[in-house]
Amino acid sequence: MSNSAPKRLAILGATGSIGTQTLDIVRRHPELFSVAVLSAGSRVEDLIKYAEMFRPRLAVIARPELEGRLREALAPLGIATASGPQALCEAASADDVDMVVTATVGYSGLEPTVCAIKAGKEIALANKETLVVAGEYIRSLLDSCPQAKIYPVDSEHSAVAQCLVGENPDNVRRLIITASGGPFRTWPVEKIATATAADALLHPNWNMGAKITVDSATMLNKAFELIEAHYLFDIPADRITAVVHPQSIVHSMVEFNDGAIKAQLGVPDMRLPIAYALGRCSRLQGCSEPLTLERLSELTFEKPDELKFPCLGFARLSLERRGTTACTVNGANEVAVAAFLKGRIPFGKIYPAIAHAVEHATFVGRPGFDDYVASNAESRRLAEEFISKA
Ligand code: NAD
Numbered sequence: 411m412s413n414s415a416p417k418r419l420a421i422l423g424a425t426g427s428i429g430t431q432t433l434d435i436v437r438r439h440p441e442l443f444s445v446a447v448l449s450a451g452s453r454v455e456d457l458i459k460y461a462e463m464f465r466p467r468l469a470v471i472a473r474p475e476l477e478g479r480l481r482e483a484l485a486p487l488g489i490a491t492a493s494g495p496q497a498l499c500e501a502a503s504a505d506d507v508d509m510v511v512t513a514t515v516g517y518s519g520l521e522p523t524v525c526a527i528k529a530g531k532e533i534a535l536a537n538k539e540t541l542v543v544a545g546e547y548i549r550s551l552l553d554s555c556p557q558a559k560i561y562p563v564d565s566e567h568s569a570v571a572q573c574l575v576g577e578n579p580d581n582v583r584r585l586i587i588t589a590s591g592g593p594f595r596t597w598p599v600e601k602i603a604t605a606t607a608a609d610a611l612l613h614p615n616w617n618m619g620a621k622i623t624v625d626s627a628t629m630l631n632k633a634f635e636l637i638e639a640h641y642l643f644d645i646p647a648d649r650i651t652a653v654v655h656p657q658s659i660v661h662s663m664v665e666f667n668d669g670a671i672k673a674q675l676g677v678p679d680m681r682l683p684i685a686y687a688l689g690r691c692s693r694l695q696g697c698s699e700p701l702t703l704e705r706l707s708e709l710t711f712e713k714p715d716e717l718k719f720p721c722l723g724f725a726r727l728s729l730e731r732r733g734t735t736a737c738t739v740n741g742a743n744e745v746a747v748a749a750f751l752k753g754r755i756p757f758g759k760i761y762p763a764i765a766h767a768v769e770h771a772t773f774v775g776r777p778g779f780d781d782y783v784a785s786n787a788e789s790r791r792l793a794e795e796f797i798s799k800a
């Protein structure tokens with residue numbers, strides 16, 4: 411990167427798994443990055459701790475009732491505070507922000523990302539739900555705001571972006587998105603149905619937030635990533651496939667028309683794709699451990715089992731029907747995962763809760779922003795209705 415002034419970041423979801431790993435990269439590269447805004451959902455004490463360390467101009471907490479505590483701790487340091495979704499949008503479009511890191515979880519990422527695009531910001535997008543919920547809308551918004559640009563943080567999409575460097579897009583035959591298969595890959599289907607939150611939270615390779623870890627266990631995360639890849643790289647859905655690779659060393663691949671396949675390999679460490687996005691697809695030093703090839707005993711690949719993991723089918727359904735379908739899937743999943751984590755439903759009820767919402771939801775074929783808001787609310791209500799009867 412150049413010798414210019416450090417890039418000023420707004421990190422939304424700074425206290426989470428991606429947020430704290432982003433802060434780790436900022437700490438290693440103060441010559442490249444500074445922090446203008448930090449935000450969190452409800453972990454106010456963690457937000458205070460990071461604000462004391464990184465001294466942003468502004469700290470935002472999603473829950474308004476926690477702003478008093480935030481102000482009490484940060485006002486003496488001259489750090490401004492704010493709360494609520496509108497504050498998050500203002501933070502994402504503020505003049506002193508060069509790049510927005512969207513590391514909040516779920517639907518909450520959509521609105522600030524929309525604000526960041528409208529303000530022409532660079533975006534390091536971890537919040538895949540933004541593209542799942544409103545992929546078509548986000549694409550057309552990006553077309554009308556050419557200054558804005560999205561750099562993927564998701565490891566698979568970062569790998570694809572790295573494989574595409576120097577290639578003519580016309581030569582791409584297929585994107586191959588790898589999946590670890592999650593903790594239940596080898597479990598019999600009847601046992602999976604009764605799995606508990608403790609079982610689902612034991613991901614074999616990655617240490618992530620609770621919601622995405624459960625999404626990895628249902629493999630809905632992979633369905634979401636197929637949708638995300640479609641909107642990020644503008645490749646038709648039938649040319650994007652998922653392959654199970656339990657070692658999580660090959661982070662994804664691109665197959666070309668001449669039969670060549672390019673892959674990106676690395677240890678499972680999100681700091682590499684985060685740093686690649688922060689550096690606008692350039693390579694920063696010392697962000698993750700190098701991969702020692704000699705220590706790898708095997709790299710295996712297998713077809714995903716859609717009978718065991720029916721949530722995978724929501725990718726095809728969403729990309730065929732389009733409109734608000736994936737928004738419905740996402741909203742219902744958020745409610746179902748929260749219910750599962752609280753022990754209200756067993757693992758086996760997550761898929762039926764989503765399927766119930768998809769079956770009964772109002773479908774809007776060409777949604778505008780307000781249609782996504784309505785679809786998300788309806789889908790949550792439908793999933794809750796199913797769960798309370800389950
Ligand atoms: P996490 O649960 O660890 O952290 C989420 C962050 O968002 C926290 O800072 C939380 O305070 C904040 N937050 C929660 N609800 C909010 C709300 N309503 N408004 C504002 N902020 C809110 O989650 P994570 O694992 O870091 O994942 C973040 C995003 O990155 C997700 O979309 C996930 O799919 C994606 N992602 C994560 C990983 C990973 O390794 N963790 C990998 C790829 C993609």
Ligand code: MG
Pocket residue numbers: 564565566635
């Ligand atoms: Mg991923």
